[in-house]
Amino acid sequence: MMELPIDIHTVKGFLSDDEGAALYAMALDCAPLGPCLEVGSYCGKSSVYLGVACQKAGGLLYAVDHHRGSEEHQLGEEYHDPELYDEAIAKMDSFRVFRSTMDVAQLNDTVVPIVASSAMAAKYWSTPLSMVFIDGGHSEEAAQTDYRSWVGHIMQGGILAIHDIFPDPAEGGQAPYHIYQQALASGLFEELPMVNTLALLKRL
Structure with a gap:
């Protein structure tokens, strides 16, 4: 049974309850096989x-995020959150809120933040991963x-999860749907x- 040490609805984010429960269930199965990794931590909901x-x-869990916000989080954009905007440097900064979330959730012994772009974090990565959750830009x-x-780092039997899959362009952006299609086409x-x-795929 899933029990969270924090009221998840107090954490900023765009993950629905059923999607969160699915991530939890998948990670619970995968974590004994090797580390999990997420791309796009934002304030720490996922x-x-x-x-x-x-x-x-x-x-x-390795949590990869540069914490400067995606395109849609920037000043003047649809999902801009002024509470996460650092006026002193004129940039988004979700890392301080993320750290606070991890403190409250008592996860500092389990979640390893990697404050970097996805490409930079992956440049010399060599550890096989039991689960990868993509929810970045x-x-x-x-x-x-x-x-x-x-x-390429997902081990056999591991899980690839991709958030915000909208087959209909009228409902949402298409980029996550495109990489989902690529994953299926790869065989x-x-x-x-x-x-x-939330799309879920198991590595053969």
């Missing part, structure tokens, strides 16, 4: 679901970079049932 599961299973370039950077993955906008 990190709580994944991190608590990893903690329960005795595993580890939604531009085509950002999504493709996340996919290319991490998909490396078996498709599992989708949960809301």
